[in-house]
Amino acid sequence: MKQTIQELLASLPTEVTNHIQYLERMRQDFVANVSHELRTPLTVIHGYLEALLDQDLDETKPWKKIFTQMHQQSLRMENLIENLLLLSHLESAEGENKFEKQTPVASLLITICNEAKELSGHLNHQIQLHADDKLCLLGNPEELRSLFSNIIFNAVKYTPANGQITIDWYYQKNQAHFRVTDSGIGIAPEHIPKLTERFYRADPARSRSSGGTGLGLAIAKHVLIRHQALLDIKSQLGKGSVFTCIFPANRSIYLKTKL
Ligand SMILES: Nc1ncnc2c1ncn2[C@@H]1O[C@H](COP(=O)(O)OP(=O)(O)OP(=O)(O)O)[C@@H](O)[C@H]1O
Numbered sequence: 001m002k003q004t005i006q007e008l009l010a011s012l013p014t015e016v017t018n019h020i021q022y023l024e025r026m027r028q029d030f031v032a033n034v035s036h037e038l039r040t041p042l043t044v045i046h047g048y049l050e051a052l053l054d055q056d057l058d059e060t061k062p063w064k065k066i067f068t069q070m071h072q073q074s075l076r077m078e079n080l081i082e083n084l085l086l087l088s089h090l091e092s093a094e095g096e097n098k099f100e101k102q103t104p105v106a107s108l109l110i111t112i113c114n115e116a117k118e119l120s121g122h123l124n125h126q127i128q129l130h131a132d133d134k135l136c137l138l139g140n141p142e143e144l145r146s147l148f149s150n151i152i153f154n155a156v157k158y159t160p161a162n163g164q165i166t167i168d169w170y171y172q173k174n175q176a177h178f179r180v181t182d183s184g185i186g187i188a189p190e191h192i193p194k195l196t197e198r199f200y201r202a203d204p205a206r207s208r209s210s211g212g213t214g215l216g217l218a219i220a221k222h223v224l225i226r227h228q229a230l231l232d233i234k235s236q237l238g239k240g241s242v243f244t245c246i247f248p249a250n251r252s253i254y255l256k257t258k259l
Protein backbone atom coordinates (compact mmCIF):
# COMPACT_ATOMS: atom_id res chain seq x y z
CA MET A 1 0.00 0.00 0.00
CA LYS A 2 1.32 3.43 -0.94
CA GLN A 3 1.84 5.86 1.97
CA THR A 4 1.52 9.63 1.68
CA ILE A 5 4.40 11.77 2.98
CA GLN A 6 2.14 12.95 5.86
CA GLU A 7 1.34 9.33 6.83
CA LEU A 8 4.99 8.39 6.62
CA LEU A 9 6.02 11.36 8.81
CA ALA A 10 3.30 10.55 11.35
CA SER A 11 4.62 7.00 11.67
CA LEU A 12 8.18 8.14 12.52
CA PRO A 13 9.48 8.54 16.10
CA THR A 14 9.19 12.13 17.46
CA GLU A 15 13.01 12.60 17.60
CA VAL A 16 13.24 11.86 13.88
CA THR A 17 10.40 14.25 12.89
CA ASN A 18 11.91 16.95 15.13
CA HIS A 19 15.24 16.51 13.38
CA ILE A 20 13.59 16.67 9.93
CA GLN A 21 11.83 19.90 10.94
CA TYR A 22 15.15 21.29 12.22
CA LEU A 23 16.89 20.47 8.93
CA GLU A 24 14.03 22.04 6.97
CA ARG A 25 14.34 25.25 9.04
CA MET A 26 18.10 25.25 8.46
CA ARG A 27 17.53 24.97 4.72
CA GLN A 28 15.05 27.84 4.75
CA ASP A 29 17.36 30.03 6.87
CA PHE A 30 20.34 29.25 4.66
CA VAL A 31 18.52 30.28 1.47
CA ALA A 32 17.19 33.43 3.14
CA ASN A 33 20.64 34.40 4.51
CA VAL A 34 22.51 33.79 1.25
CA SER A 35 19.91 35.78 -0.69
CA HIS A 36 20.09 38.60 1.79
CA GLU A 37 23.91 38.72 1.72
CA LEU A 38 23.96 38.76 -2.09
CA ARG A 39 21.52 41.62 -2.33
CA THR A 40 23.87 44.51 -1.42
CA PRO A 41 26.87 43.62 -3.65
CA LEU A 42 24.53 42.99 -6.53
CA THR A 43 22.79 46.35 -6.09
CA VAL A 44 26.21 48.03 -6.27
CA ILE A 45 27.21 46.16 -9.45
CA HIS A 46 23.84 46.85 -11.02
CA GLY A 47 24.03 50.53 -10.10
CA TYR A 48 27.50 50.99 -11.63
CA LEU A 49 26.44 49.22 -14.82
CA GLU A 50 23.42 51.48 -15.06
CA ALA A 51 25.64 54.55 -14.61
CA LEU A 52 28.00 53.27 -17.31
CA LEU A 53 25.15 52.70 -19.75
CA ASP A 54 23.81 56.18 -19.04
CA GLN A 55 27.04 57.57 -20.52
CA ASP A 56 27.04 58.24 -24.19
CA LEU A 57 28.86 55.03 -25.14
CA ASP A 58 30.13 54.52 -28.66
CA GLU A 59 27.63 52.10 -30.28
CA THR A 60 30.35 50.63 -32.49
CA LYS A 61 32.56 49.54 -29.60
CA PRO A 62 32.10 45.92 -28.44
CA TRP A 63 31.97 46.90 -24.75
CA LYS A 64 28.63 48.67 -25.25
CA LYS A 65 27.12 45.24 -26.04
CA ILE A 66 29.04 43.64 -23.17
CA PHE A 67 27.83 46.22 -20.63
CA THR A 68 24.26 45.85 -21.89
CA GLN A 69 24.38 42.09 -21.41
CA MET A 70 25.99 42.45 -17.97
CA HIS A 71 23.26 44.89 -17.02
CA GLN A 72 20.50 42.49 -18.19
CA GLN A 73 22.04 39.60 -16.29
CA SER A 74 22.45 41.65 -13.10
CA LEU A 75 18.77 42.57 -13.35
CA ARG A 76 17.93 38.91 -13.70
CA MET A 77 20.01 38.05 -10.62
CA GLU A 78 18.25 40.79 -8.69
CA ASN A 79 14.86 39.31 -9.66
CA LEU A 80 16.07 35.89 -8.60
CA ILE A 81 17.16 37.15 -5.19
CA GLU A 82 13.93 39.11 -4.63
CA ASN A 83 11.92 36.00 -5.53
CA LEU A 84 14.02 33.76 -3.25
CA LEU A 85 13.53 36.21 -0.36
CA LEU A 86 9.79 36.37 -1.03
CA LEU A 87 9.63 32.58 -1.15
CA SER A 88 11.41 32.14 2.18
CA HIS A 89 9.14 34.76 3.73
CA LEU A 90 6.08 32.88 2.44
CA GLU A 91 7.44 29.53 3.66
CA SER A 92 7.82 30.85 7.17
CA ALA A 93 4.72 31.44 9.27
CA GLU A 94 5.80 35.10 9.58
CA GLY A 95 2.94 37.61 9.32
CA GLU A 96 0.54 34.92 8.14
CA ASN A 97 -2.72 36.58 9.19
CA LYS A 98 -1.36 39.96 10.30
CA PHE A 99 -1.84 41.82 7.03
CA GLU A 100 -5.09 40.30 5.88
CA LYS A 101 -7.96 42.51 4.88
CA GLN A 102 -10.96 42.69 2.58
CA THR A 103 -9.25 43.05 -0.79
CA PRO A 104 -11.08 44.56 -3.78
CA VAL A 105 -9.70 42.10 -6.33
CA ALA A 106 -11.37 43.62 -9.44
CA SER A 107 -9.42 46.90 -9.12
CA LEU A 108 -6.22 44.97 -8.37
CA LEU A 109 -6.76 42.97 -11.58
CA ILE A 110 -7.27 46.14 -13.64
CA THR A 111 -3.81 47.34 -12.54
CA ILE A 112 -2.19 43.97 -13.26
CA CYS A 113 -3.91 43.80 -16.67
CA ASN A 114 -2.44 47.16 -17.63
CA GLU A 115 1.00 45.90 -16.60
CA ALA A 116 0.39 42.74 -18.68
CA LYS A 117 -0.44 44.90 -21.72
CA GLU A 118 2.85 46.73 -21.23
CA LEU A 119 4.69 43.42 -20.96
CA SER A 120 2.99 42.20 -24.14
CA GLY A 121 4.13 45.36 -25.99
CA HIS A 122 4.54 44.82 -29.71
CA LEU A 123 3.45 41.16 -29.36
CA ASN A 124 -0.04 42.60 -29.35
CA HIS A 125 -1.87 39.97 -27.27
CA GLN A 126 -5.64 40.40 -26.95
CA ILE A 127 -6.00 40.70 -23.18
CA GLN A 128 -9.55 40.70 -21.79
CA LEU A 129 -10.66 41.06 -18.20
CA HIS A 130 -14.08 40.08 -16.86
CA ALA A 131 -14.08 40.86 -13.14
CA ASP A 132 -17.07 41.00 -10.81
CA ASP A 133 -16.41 44.11 -8.74
CA LYS A 134 -18.77 43.01 -5.98
CA LEU A 135 -16.53 40.05 -5.25
CA CYS A 136 -13.80 40.65 -2.66
CA LEU A 137 -11.35 38.40 -0.92
CA LEU A 138 -10.22 38.23 2.67
CA GLY A 139 -6.47 37.98 2.28
CA ASN A 140 -3.09 39.66 2.11
CA PRO A 141 -3.25 42.16 -0.81
CA GLU A 142 0.50 42.08 -1.50
CA GLU A 143 0.60 38.28 -1.60
CA LEU A 144 -2.52 38.14 -3.78
CA ARG A 145 -1.01 40.66 -6.16
CA SER A 146 2.03 38.45 -6.51
CA LEU A 147 -0.13 35.36 -7.11
CA PHE A 148 -2.36 36.97 -9.75
CA SER A 149 0.47 38.73 -11.57
CA ASN A 150 2.62 35.58 -11.76
CA ILE A 151 -0.18 33.64 -13.46
CA ILE A 152 -1.20 36.51 -15.77
CA PHE A 153 2.39 37.35 -16.77
CA ASN A 154 3.02 33.66 -17.51
CA ALA A 155 0.07 33.71 -19.91
CA VAL A 156 1.71 36.67 -21.70
CA LYS A 157 5.17 35.07 -21.72
CA TYR A 158 4.03 31.69 -23.00
CA THR A 159 1.59 32.89 -25.65
CA PRO A 160 2.90 33.80 -29.11
CA ALA A 161 2.17 37.19 -30.69
CA ASN A 162 -1.49 38.15 -31.31
CA GLY A 163 -2.69 35.35 -28.99
CA GLN A 164 -5.75 35.59 -26.77
CA ILE A 165 -5.61 35.92 -22.96
CA THR A 166 -8.79 36.05 -20.86
CA ILE A 167 -8.92 36.76 -17.15
CA ASP A 168 -12.09 35.95 -15.20
CA TRP A 169 -12.91 36.80 -11.59
CA TYR A 170 -16.24 35.30 -10.56
CA TYR A 171 -18.33 33.85 -7.76
CA GLN A 172 -19.56 30.26 -8.02
CA LYS A 173 -20.96 27.97 -5.32
CA ASN A 174 -20.04 30.55 -2.64
CA GLN A 175 -16.41 30.45 -3.75
CA ALA A 176 -14.32 33.09 -5.49
CA HIS A 177 -12.64 31.89 -8.71
CA PHE A 178 -9.68 33.46 -10.52
CA ARG A 179 -9.17 32.00 -13.98
CA VAL A 180 -6.61 32.79 -16.68
CA THR A 181 -7.11 31.24 -20.12
CA ASP A 182 -4.50 31.61 -22.84
CA SER A 183 -4.12 30.41 -26.42
CA GLY A 184 -0.40 29.83 -25.88
CA ILE A 185 2.17 27.08 -26.28
CA GLY A 186 0.49 24.81 -23.70
CA ILE A 187 2.13 22.32 -21.33
CA ALA A 188 2.63 18.57 -21.83
CA PRO A 189 0.71 16.49 -19.21
CA GLU A 190 3.88 15.05 -17.59
CA HIS A 191 5.04 18.56 -16.57
CA ILE A 192 1.79 19.76 -14.98
CA PRO A 193 2.17 18.14 -11.51
CA LYS A 194 5.71 19.59 -11.17
CA LEU A 195 5.12 23.18 -12.32
CA THR A 196 4.88 24.61 -8.80
CA GLU A 197 8.26 23.13 -7.78
CA ARG A 198 11.07 25.64 -7.42
CA PHE A 199 13.06 26.16 -10.64
CA TYR A 200 10.92 23.70 -12.58
CA ARG A 201 10.43 24.74 -16.19
CA ALA A 202 8.51 22.86 -18.85
CA ASP A 203 10.49 24.70 -21.51
CA PRO A 204 13.82 25.76 -19.93
CA ALA A 205 15.20 27.55 -23.01
CA ARG A 206 12.12 29.71 -23.48
CA SER A 207 11.85 30.53 -19.77
CA ARG A 208 15.51 31.55 -19.48
CA SER A 209 15.51 33.58 -22.68
CA SER A 210 12.52 35.52 -21.36
CA GLY A 211 14.45 36.23 -18.14
CA GLY A 212 12.35 33.83 -16.03
CA THR A 213 13.60 32.67 -12.64
CA GLY A 214 11.44 29.52 -12.52
CA LEU A 215 10.09 30.62 -9.13
CA GLY A 216 6.81 32.33 -10.11
CA LEU A 217 4.51 29.34 -9.65
CA ALA A 218 6.35 28.19 -6.49
CA ILE A 219 5.54 31.61 -5.03
CA ALA A 220 1.95 31.27 -6.29
CA LYS A 221 1.63 27.87 -4.60
CA HIS A 222 2.70 29.26 -1.21
CA VAL A 223 0.29 32.20 -1.46
CA LEU A 224 -2.50 29.73 -2.29
CA ILE A 225 -1.61 27.53 0.70
CA ARG A 226 -1.64 30.59 2.98
CA HIS A 227 -5.15 31.39 1.71
CA GLN A 228 -6.37 27.76 1.85
CA ALA A 229 -7.01 27.97 -1.90
CA LEU A 230 -6.61 25.37 -4.66
CA LEU A 231 -4.93 25.53 -8.05
CA ASP A 232 -6.25 23.66 -11.06
CA ILE A 233 -4.20 23.54 -14.28
CA LYS A 234 -5.60 22.31 -17.57
CA SER A 235 -3.52 22.49 -20.70
CA GLN A 236 -3.09 21.15 -24.18
CA LEU A 237 0.24 21.30 -25.94
CA GLY A 238 0.15 23.80 -28.78
CA LYS A 239 -3.39 24.93 -27.92
CA GLY A 240 -3.20 26.80 -24.62
CA SER A 241 -3.71 26.60 -20.87
CA VAL A 242 -6.25 27.39 -18.17
CA PHE A 243 -5.06 28.20 -14.64
CA THR A 244 -7.86 28.40 -12.05
CA CYS A 245 -7.48 29.38 -8.38
CA ILE A 246 -10.43 28.54 -6.13
CA PHE A 247 -10.75 30.32 -2.79
CA PRO A 248 -12.70 28.94 0.17
CA ALA A 249 -16.18 30.30 0.98
CA ASN A 250 -15.04 31.88 4.26
CA ARG A 251 -12.61 34.12 2.34
CA SER A 252 -14.95 34.95 -0.55
CA ILE A 253 -16.99 38.06 0.24
CA TYR A 254 -19.83 38.97 -2.11
CA LEU A 255 -20.94 42.56 -1.46
CA LYS A 256 -24.58 43.59 -1.82
CA THR A 257 -23.67 46.85 -3.54
CA LYS A 258 -20.77 47.79 -5.80
CA LEU A 259 -17.68 49.28 -4.17
N1 LIG B 1 0.55 29.82 -19.25
C1 LIG B 1 1.57 28.97 -19.46
N2 LIG B 1 1.70 28.36 -20.67
C2 LIG B 1 2.72 27.50 -20.91
N3 LIG B 1 3.65 27.16 -19.99
C3 LIG B 1 3.56 27.74 -18.77
C4 LIG B 1 2.52 28.66 -18.44
N4 LIG B 1 2.70 29.07 -17.16
C5 LIG B 1 3.79 28.41 -16.72
N5 LIG B 1 4.32 27.63 -17.68
C6 LIG B 1 5.49 26.72 -17.55
O1 LIG B 1 5.73 26.56 -16.17
C7 LIG B 1 7.08 26.87 -15.85
C8 LIG B 1 7.16 27.42 -14.44
O2 LIG B 1 6.54 28.70 -14.38
P1 LIG B 1 7.07 29.78 -13.34
O3 LIG B 1 6.17 30.94 -13.41
O4 LIG B 1 7.26 29.11 -12.04
O5 LIG B 1 8.53 30.15 -13.87
P2 LIG B 1 9.02 31.09 -15.07
O6 LIG B 1 7.84 31.71 -15.73
O7 LIG B 1 9.92 30.25 -15.90
O8 LIG B 1 9.89 32.19 -14.33
P3 LIG B 1 9.37 33.56 -13.64
O9 LIG B 1 7.98 33.29 -13.13
O10 LIG B 1 10.35 33.87 -12.61
O11 LIG B 1 9.37 34.59 -14.72
C9 LIG B 1 7.51 27.85 -16.93
O12 LIG B 1 8.91 27.83 -17.11
C10 LIG B 1 6.76 27.31 -18.16
O13 LIG B 1 7.51 26.26 -18.74
Ligand SMILES: [Mg+2]
Nearest residue numbers: 150154216217
Ligand atom coordinates in the same frame (compact mmCIF):
# COMPACT_ATOMS: atom_id res chain seq x y z
MG1 LIG C 1 6.46 32.82 -14.41
